Amino acid sequence: MQSPNQVDAQITRLIREEWGRLLAVLTGFGGDLSLAEDCLHDAVVAALQTWPETGLPSAPDAWLITTARRKAIDRLRRVQTNASKAEALAFWQWQNAPEAEELQTLPDRRLELIFTCCHPALDEKSRVALTLRAVGGLTTSEIAAAFLDKQEAMAARLTRAKKKIASAGIRFRLPDAEDLPGRIDGVLQVIYLIFNEGHRGSSEQLTRTDLAEEAIRLVRILSTCLPDHLETKGLLALMLLTDARRLARKGPSGAFIPLEEQKRSRWDRGKIREGKRLVETVLKAGPPGAYALQAAISALHAEAPDFARTDWTQIVALYDLLWKLQPNPVVLLNCAVAQSYATDPSTALEQLEATGAGQHLQAYQPYHACRADLLARQGRWKEATVAYDRAIVLTEAPEEVAFLQARREAAANSGQPSS
Amino acid sequence: MQFMLLIYSQEGSGPQPGTDEFGPFIGAYMGFTQKMKDEGKLISGEGLQPVATATTLSIRNGKTQTMDGPFAETKEQLGGYYLLELADLDEALKCAAEIPTANYGRIEVRPVAVYD
Structure with missing residues (x-):
């Protein structure tokens, strides 16, 4: 018998891992993201009350979907106005409800969920925040921390964004083919942020790790949908090459190990091979975008036999190209690190300070x-x-x-x- | 669902009558209106007289007050609108992009409220 605390921890982890998939399935029933989130939240509350006594059900995600669906119908029945419409919707949801054992066969609607969350009619910060919340399953306070924002401000932002989706005519669907290239750029940005959240680790290691895998999986789906989109490939390459070093970044006790001291034998050669192949494809196909350039930098690290024999001069040159595409002080900072090995630390620091980047950082x-x-x-x-x-x-x-x-x-x- | 596309621009900023650009500009408006009509999307659409013709009314403490001019003295003024029946915001934004004034003014897209 598990202790209530163990069950609580299991529930918390399950909900974090499954949140996006469950929310996408529920949103797919009626197209209403706010209702889906509310009823999923209701189901989670019910799970937290029930499971510590009964133990985890054999198919917890199916349990959550079934419970959430009932909660949605309850909520719809409570809506007094236009009762017939509410009933019709409830009936529709019931008719389309999956049997518990069929849940695994339900289509993955997370891509629709991402495009909804990343709709250009929402301001950029809300797109990122909402995707992290709805797809990534991050809590409002984790998102607030990522933005250096107050939790109440972030909660208000998420509520505003969902209200706009519900009432402004933003549909739960993939964009039209002609809009897809423009919409994809915003989505890539959001996915990269999720990936970084997975690597940076502001909380428990295990769930963060899954977030990085999730980001890689999402960008793979995008890459399949848009086989000619180079920056999607570039981002996939960047994530693979970064993720290849994941194991080597942590010591046995979870201690952080910098690139300089990492055991290169612990790098994932499979991911490096795939990442490098993608970088080569993208660089041959045309002028590289920002993700492809960062992937190329990562590939140079990956192929260096050791830290000292890294091609720092080439890395500095790639950062210079990146700066032209992304005049962001963080690029200057990374360039300074490479410069400190290509030349020396004092030259690098002088150059960094001459740019004035410090005042923004x-x-x-x-x-x-x-x-x-x-x-x-x-x-x-x-x-x-x-x-x-x-x-x-x-x-x-x-x-x-x-x-x-x-x-x-x-x-x-x-x-x-x-x- | 219904969308109101509100057309804002600085008066006198678009092609003016008597210039070479004016004919194609009006033609583009007529083309857009006809297209919306043909596709069964047009509920209504009109241009407004300049803001110099506007009168603003308010009632406070039972007293009616009128004021010469528009409610908000902003650089960009409401100059016209389209009321369209459309599938969703994506379609509304595409329609907004076809309104000629979008190239120098702004189009505000607002869903029409439904009371049921």
Whole structure:
């Protein structure tokens, strides 16, 4: 017999993993995202009340769908106006309801859900937030943390977005063929963000890992739908090449290991091969987009026999191209890291500071971590310690805090005798 | 569902009568209106007289007040509208993109409220 806490944890994980698929199935019944979310939420509440006593049902997702459907019908019956319409909808839902054992055969409607969440009539931040919530199953507070927003503000944003979808005529469907290329760019952006959320890890490792796999799966589906869309391939390549290093990024106790110290034998060669093949295809097909360039950079890391023998000069050149497509201070920061190995840390830091990127990156943890590293490698221990402190304050993941603490201590100790 | 496409522009910013551009501009409007009619989407659509002709009315404490001019003194003014019967917002946005004024003004797309 499992303890109530174990059941709670299992339920929480199940709901996180299955949320997008369940929500898409439920939205597909009546086309109403808000109703689907409300009734799925009702079903989850019921599960949290029932399962700790009864144990998990044999098919928890089927249980949730069936319960959510009943809750939807209850909700529709409570709507006083236009009762006949509500009844008709309820009947329709009942008629189309899957039998529990058939649930696995239901079509995956997550793509429709993504296009709905990424509709251009929503502002960009709401698209990202809603996709993370509806498809990724992230909680409002996790999304708020990703945006450095207040939870109430994020909750209000999500509510506004769902109201607009419900009343502005945004349908639960794939876009028309002629709109697809334009709509896909926004979707790629959202998927990449989900992927990064999976890798960055602001909470429990296991679920974050699934999120990265989910992002890869989603971009594969997109790539099948749009075989000629190069940036979709570019993003798939980038994700595969990044994900190939996932195992090597974590030590046995979950400690964060930087690229420099990773065991390259732990990199996933299968993913690297597929990623590199995609990069080559995309680079041959035309001028590379931003994802393809980042994938090319990642491929150079992947094929280097060790950290020192990485083709840093080529990486700096690729970052320069990327900067032309994406004049974003984060690109300058990454370029500075590559530059510090292509030339030296002091040149890299001078160049970074000359760009003025720092003033836009004060709240950005990697900026301070990077500066700290560049300073430490020049023996500027005191300044490095201060920069590490800034980085640590901005870091959420405990394993990254531990990593930065260790580096900070090393810098502080090195500075001790001479200061 | 019904969509109201509200056509906003700065008065005098589009092709003016007497210029070479005016004929094709009016032609494009007529073409769009005809297309919406042919496809069974047009409920109504009209252009409005300039804002100089506008009168704004309000009643406060039982007292009717009238004011010369539009409610909001903004650069871009409501100059006309289409009321269309369409499948969804995607279709409404495509129709909005065909309205000639979209090229220098703005088209606000608003679903019509349904009370039942």
